[in-house]
Amino acid sequence: MQVKPTHLLSGVVRHFLVIESDTQSAMRIFSDGNTGVVFNYGDPLFYQNETHSAPAPLPASFLYGQLDTYRNVWVEGKIRLLIAVLFPFGATALFKIPAPELRNQIVGCVDCFGTNVEWISDQIAASPAIHDKIRLAEHFLLTHLQNPGQNNALVTNAIDIIHSQNGLISVAQLTRLTGAAERQLQRKFEEQIGISPKRYAGITRMQYALRMLRKRSSCLSLAGIACEVGFFDQAHLIREMKNLSGLTPGQYLSPQNVLAANLIRLVH
Structure with a gap:
């Protein structure tokens, strides 16, 4: 809830x-x-x-x-x-x-x-x-x-842009849209968030993929989701998901497993 x-x-x-x-x-x-x-x-x-x-x-x-x-x-x-x-x-x-x-x-x-x-x-x-x-x-x-x-307006604006694009944005594009230099953007992210803008965008993109998985209809395949979220193919999506969560899409979607978007019950 x-x-x-x-x-x-x-x-x-x-x-x-x-x-x-x-x-x-x-x-x-x-x-x-x-x-x-x-x-x-x-x-x-x-x-x-x-x-x-x-x-x-x-x-x-x-x-x-x-x-x-x-x-x-x-x-x-x-x-x-x-x-x-x-x-x-x-x-x-x-x-x-x-x-x-x-x-x-x-x-x-x-x-x-x-x-x-x-x-x-x-x-x-x-x-x-x-x-x-x-x-x-x-x-x-x-x-x-x-x-x-007092939160830094640059970081807040960059986060909003990343979410509006579901993480499908490069650092170069982000710097153009925010008007900041890449080094400045990198430093502010590290100071206030603890990770780089590239890493944050990657996490946002994977969370977008997980939302699509949870809402997946019969007409949208795993390969289709991979394409939608900017992965080269299904294998790349699975690999990135395992890097983030240690889970495959099938394990993530097992019945009663999802307690929250990033909290999963492990079933042995």
């Missing part, structure tokens, strides 16, 4: 996403170009980090930056997640954390803001109604929102 944020947060929060499931499972998260803050009001989550083979516990509330690769997450019980899906520059705008420092990182809110954030997590878990949970999350985010209008 998606819920729009209060207008006071509309410049940094795309939407709130509520995910609830009673099925014990492993999940896979991969990049959709956004950052986010997660409040877990269900059973504990674990994930596979880079340095340990054993699953590491995730905090009750955490923020995540841009992902270069997919991550697996486990829960041994009920899934109960409230996610504030931020714009690509949202984490930097809200929390004043440089985007490069958040790249491929999962950071506990307590580590950033102290133990007072535990009160919000406890209140979200205790509130029976979804709208009350969202109100509490909004209050937490608003307390950290400072000067939202």
Whole structure:
């Protein structure tokens, strides 16, 4: 379920996403170009980090930056997640954390803001109604929102252009449309988003392909989707999808697998 944020947060929060499931499972998260803050009001989550083979516990509330690769997450019980899906520059705008420092990182809110954030997590878990949970999350985010209008206009404009073209745009075309030099555009993206404009456009294009897959009708083949989103052929689409998510189109579309556009239940 998606819920729009209060207008006071509309410049940094795309939407709130509520995910609830009673099925014990492993999940896979991969990049959709956004950052986010997660409040877990269900059973504990674990994930596979880079340095340990054993699953590491995730905090009750955490923020995540841009992902270069997919991550697996486990829960041994009920899934109960409230996610504030931020714009690509949202984490930097809200929390004043440089985007490069958040790249491929999962950071506990307590580590950033102290133990007072535990009160919000406890209140979200205790509130029976979804709208009350969202109100509490909004209050937490608003307390950290400072000067939202200071987001770089160049990056915001470039992101809008990339989405209007579903990622089917080159950096050269982007520089012509924004009037910026390629080096300037690259530097601003790295500073505020944590990845290059080329990488962001590629993620946007793949998310467009995934939307087409979810809505695929009998008259549109996988090869047709590949052509529509600018891949040379079906094999290139499958390869790029596996690079991003580690999944084939068939695995992605398995019944009951899709919890969110970039969060998939893994079925062994």
